[in-house]
Amino acid sequence: MKKLFFISSIMSSVLLACNQNPKQTQQATTEDHSMHDQCYQAITNADTLDMHIHNHDGKVQGSLAFRFKEKQNTQGDISGEFRGDTLFVDYSFDLNGTPSKNPLVFLKQGEELSQGYGEIETYLGKTYFKPGAQIDFGKGFNLKPTNCK
Structure with a gap:
């Protein structure tokens, strides 16, 4: 059970980190390419x-x-x-x-x-x-x- 919790915590951290960069990149791209x-x-x-x-x-x-x-x-x-x-x-x-x-x-x-x-x-x-x-x-x-x- 502890292993499952530990693996879940790591996976959540990785997913959260991966999801933050595209949002920042997308926001910067939108600002750079606006009219x-x-x-x-x-x-x-x-x-x-x-x-x-x-x-x-x-x-x-x-x-x-x-x-x-x-x-x-x-x-x-x-x-x-x-x-x-x-x-x-x-x-x-x-x-x-x-x-x-x-x-x-x-x-x-x-x-x-x-x-x-x-x-x-x-x-x-x-x-x-x-x-x-x-x-x-x-x-x-x-x-x-x-x-x-």
């Missing part, structure tokens, strides 16, 4: 870019608005993903009543995003950054985090 709202803004001279994204596990959905002093303003939706520290999105918007879609790229540096420019190409109606081409992150908007409205 995050993030907002950014860049102001350069009289031009402004506002971005609001929902980031879930590196997959991004959101909105983007360009307001220019000397060009046509645009506003639309973005969807894409982070690949490492680089955010690749498709920007869907209307320009003079015509639906348009352009690829955009942003490099995450700390809490900020820097817009990049690179060679793009179109194949079968899809426009994308040319594979292997250099992307310059020094000429675009520099977005800083801001409070989401």
